[in-house]
Amino acid sequence: MASELSIKGKKEFEGLTRALEWSNEFAIYFAVINPPLIRKQTAEELKRSLERKQIKVHSLELNSSYFDLLSIIPEKVPSYCFRGAETEIHSVLFIFGAEEAIAADADTRRLFFDCLNWQRDKLREILECPLVIWLPEFALRILAFEAPDFWAWRSGVYYLEPESVWILKDTKELLNGRESEYDVLTYQEKVRHLQQFKALLDDYEQHQFEGKLESEVLEIRFNLLQEAGKVSFSLANYEDAKQYFLQSLKIAERLKDKKLLVQIFGKLSLVSVYLGDRTSAKEYAEKNLEIAQELGKEDIVASSFGVLGIFAEVFAEDYDKAEEFFKRSLEIGKELGDKKLIALAFKSLGSLGIVQGKHTEARSFLEQSLKISKEIGEKGRIVDNLLELSKLAQNQGNIDGAVRRIEEAQAISKEIKDRVKIAEVLEEKGSFARSQGDYQRARKYYNESLKVYELLGDKFKIASIYADLGKIASDSGGYEEAKRSYKESLKIFEEIGAKDFIALTQKLLEGSEKIKKLDQVLEKIEA
């Protein structure tokens, strides 16, 4: 019986089985179990055990966009679970996935809790059978606080604690079987990963892993924290991401493991950029470089130079310094014969050339990057280069050339089915149409890219696109629409704490107001 559970967990399992045998009325039970794989296995075992006792079990799976029980239950639950059913069957309804709504953004979470709070009576009115809500402890802790009316009706909380060895096993399986590239996942997939990491992290805080080396357990925790940070970053939950990375940094420092440290400083640098904390961003990038040099990790040294180059270009507008960093990155790439690094360095140099108006140089760098990317089949990088080449063509007044490059980029992004690249190309098409004064088309492309970013749950990009839509509206005299779009953009930037972009959007909003007033004055003068 429930072989993955500890002795305490097994007793709770027995208790829950008994409670469900005794309950033939509506009631709310919570089954708390952190490791996601064991949660499913244990639920299956309970189901089998109940079915042996002639109790039917039906399961419902919720997620971050599918959680309104009152509309889901009538459609998905068999009639024998309802009051007044023709045949009285002792049944139980298992509900999974509540943690996904809870781990989602603040609005979704609020909506989910509000639904639970005020649907309580209605659920009891329609359902005859008890509910068992399966969830990890972090989710229960939040639910108890945020959905007090629903929580007030609970008939029992059962802590199905697993054996330590199974927690480790579950974690390893989760970390092994996972793609570490979160950007391309949908919002729901990201949230699912996030809640799994959060759930397991709870176990690592509470459990003693006897017989295991402390360093081994800490390293697993480090990986969990890092993954939780990465997926939070990909959801543009930058403050959360930073906290996860800082916690993993502490572990790396405790283990005095420079290989782990070097993994984390780069990420902290990046998240600081998005949070508008330029000083920390630069400091973390410099530390990253320092440790990579100590370790002789040349590839990381090269990418650190690349990052510092971008900081010099964007933060300080020190183009000479930026060029120096990019060239050092290029040199290392060449020394190592690492074509990926070389292509990246050329692309950075090309982009810098565009900013500086050095068109010939820029073209040469971008063409070289494109050529290498094609050789090694780095299709994502090909798209990046084509988009930069399109911008360059625009700057040079070569409209046909610009269109050709974008179309080429679009075809590749569709071929590789990379949603991030697809959205980036659409965004660039919007920007191009806007520069041509074709606002209708620009709006269309921006809206299409917005849909993809919404699917990906990338709040930073969503906010950026709203700002772009505001610009189009402002350009075409739709000041009210511009104001609405800027406000939406500002709201999201404020939510994710992107300080630089908050300031920028505020300026756009103020600018739009000023232009509106100027236009009104001009109209009066003309009249």
Added chain:
Amino acid sequence: MNKKNLKLAASIPEAFAATPPDEALPSSDPRYVDLSSCRGGENIVDDLARQIIWTPEGYLKLLLTGHRGCGKTTELYRLKSRLEEAGYFVLYWNAELELNLMDVEWVDVILTHTRQLAEQIPEIDPDIKIEERFLDSIADWLAKEIVQKVERKEMEAELESKFKIGVEIPFFLKALLGLKAYIRGGTEEIKEIRRELERRAITLLNDVNLFIDDLQRQLRRKGYKGLIILVDGLEKLILRPLVEGGGERSLTSHNLLFIEQSEFLKSPSCHIVYTVPISLLAEENIAQVFPDDPVVIPMVEVYNKPLEGNQLLKENQEGIDLLCEVVRRRIEVKKVFKDEKILKELCVKSGGHIRDLLRLVRYACRYSKGEVIDEKAANRAISALSTEYDYLVKDADIEKLVKVEEEKRLPSDMEYAHLPYHLLVLEYRSSVGDKWAMVNPLVKRLPKFKEVFNGK
């Protein structure tokens, strides 16, 4: 034990089934125990009923409140019976079932009164005629807004098909049922319809009152003393800050409905009792807009009010006995508990909160190994429920809880409002009606509270 089977539970499984923490008792339920002697000495039902009965002229609008799980619904059911016995026609409706508690405004409440009257009265007394003509103009307009049609016949057909409404019911009821679907669905259109209705507020309220006045006349002719509406569940209205119409002071969904829109809630020409969120009592303006004191249901005293805050608490035997009686009306205590002392201990640890007492008994059943609840099972139950409170106690609350425990009173400060909201602090009225408070006994067991409290 459930409604189908009211015999006393004589075994652990039966006792488990007999103590659901989510059940409100119907008015004549034999399990009901009058706890008023240990809830400030005032019988809440008598108090409310008296206020209404002794007001032959004009109409009262009374507020009832209390912490979650204290028995508001049970008392409302009893109030309904009591007023019916006194000869009134009483309409009860539950906001949780009728409204979208995420978003309620006065228009929704007033129209729900109307719809409930039109739906419930013919069922209870078919002789009373629902006069459509009073609500015709508003129904016409409403239906037009909902189905976007000009012709009444077309509208009627569409209301029937769109909202699957029976053919036989009056047109205005169809329109109101259509509106209910919009309200419950929380659609964007409802906001627009509300704004339009607000522009017609005077006409709407006038029509509704003509409708109610006509019902009052008919009811009186049939021998009723008058009409009373009881609205349950409004205390669960979701608290959220509102941006629109913010102005100088912060506007929330609570003060919008109960303060800003109170005149509308008070406008129907009949007595009404509304349940309201307890946090509303901290609102300065509540006494101005609802002049009759809100009726609060406190916890059952399991300790006597200490003369000084830091005096040792002395158990209130009467309160404990009453709580034991609550259990005794469900369970054959001698057969299920090894010793009656165990039940008393559960009563004390519940802090006089009925729902937690039932939960403690249920948990004790869950942990019992043999055929009866012994001390070990009871202690595990207490410990398990105490752990669940741990989720609700934030570190920042500890100092506040210590202050409450030391002073045995809840400061009337918004910073403390969430403590009773989450039942971390329980409020009482002594036999002479004095207010006092203490930290929930289950919270007092938590190490994080004990460390700070004992360290003082």
